[in-house]
Ligand SMILES: Nc1nc2c(c(=O)[nH]1)N[C@H]1C(S)=C(S)[C@@H](COP(=O)(O)OP(=O)(O)OC[C@H]3O[C@@H](n4cnc5c(N)ncnc54)[C@H](O)[C@@H]3O)O[C@H]1N2
């Protein structure tokens with residue numbers, strides 16, 4: 205039996221690229237990231253570092269107390285005479301402590317010269333101007349040393365990292381004012397199909413609203429990307445080729461949906477060729493999302509997602525985002541679904557790795573999450589996604605899934621982030 209973390213390559217249907225191979229191909233089509241720019245601190249959230257950010261100063265910047273209590277000059281002694289009071293942010297240079305001296309001190313206040321430890325106020329008896337400790341202190345107790353978190357010149361954040369709240373905290377604490385990051389990846393977003401109507405237009409017979417562009421625009425609405433809305437292209441190979449050639453000249457990536465399959469009106473492959481581009485990948489052992497194409501047009505990486513919305517979502521999450529992340533300067537991490545237990549049964553998926561909307565429904569007696577598959581399959585269905593917490597992952601080659609079998613699970617919060 206396959207387990208959640210097994211390679212997905214082993215049992216791919218002949219004629220289809222195995223999922224891991226497809227991901228590697230998508231990465232290889234974006235061999236080098238976009239250029240760099242220097243930004244002020246306020247503009248850094250969500251941007252990708254292009255070199256390590258170096259600390260200009262030690263953190264913390266001075267020795268200080270980790271507790272509310274008393275700083276003492278001689279940690280081995282029990283009785284100390286209290287002279288002075290030190291608060292965090294307090295002005296003026298603190299008086300030095302001599303052996304036998306203590307100073308009232310609060311968390312964050314600079315340690316006075318001569319102080320070697322701090323005792324918590326709960327551990328002392330106050331007797332007039334003296335304090336008496338219940339036990340001797342270790343040298344350095346409750347003291348945070350200058351530079352113990354970060355030394356000046358240390359790398360605060362390595363290269364190739366999307367700056368999030370953790371990074372902004374350390375950059376702010378260290379006084380970093382500017383950093384060099386990748387410029388935004390310019391992503392052209394296009395839907396194809398004569399049946400598509402712009403969201404907001406009244407429906408007409410035989411027409412449907414474009415769901416893929418709003419979905420993909422929402423996924424790509426991240427600081428590392430600048431999305432260019434290319435609208436809806438008709439099922440006209442010459443018009444599509446012109447559009448691709450023009451967009452391929454000004455974008456770093458093109459994300460399209462529809463026209464990837466084998467029908468007479470599926471013109472993407474021909475249009476890519478007519479626009480002077482090439483395809484490095486077509487048809488992947490992925491369910492849904494088999495007819496995904498990846499290639500290049502002009503200077504852009506092209507990701508052609510299938511038209512069915514759920515197939516487009518899965519194609520983006522599993523393959524398209526790999527190419528975009530490479531352009532953005534990020535390392536592509538191996539696909540690592542969480543381990544879950546099937547609370548469903550089914551035949552297959554056969555030769556394609558399946559991703560199915562699933563809800564987490566408690567845990568089994570060993571504490572593993574139970575994944576309950578939603579809907580009856582179908583790459584055109586959106587409703588099952590609404591109650592889903594993520595996607596159940598069933599590797600290619602499984603003949604059946606029984607209740608209690610191990611399956612993978614990709615939570616949406618991780619999977620939809622780029
Ligand atoms: N003879 C075969 N037919 C199909 C195959 C096949 O192997 N042989 N594969 C099927 C699979 S799997 C998929 S997925 C689709 C992929 O089709 P295309 O990428 O060519 O997409 P379209 O034909 O243009 O559209 C498919 C479906 O999705 C609707 N659609 C398209 N764009 C949007 C959009 N932006 N928003 C909402 N819905 C959209 C479109 O109206 C169609 O219903 O091909 C199968 N066929």
Ligand code: MOO
Nearest residue numbers: 492493494515583
């Ligand atoms: O595999 Mo298709 O991508 O929707 O069913």
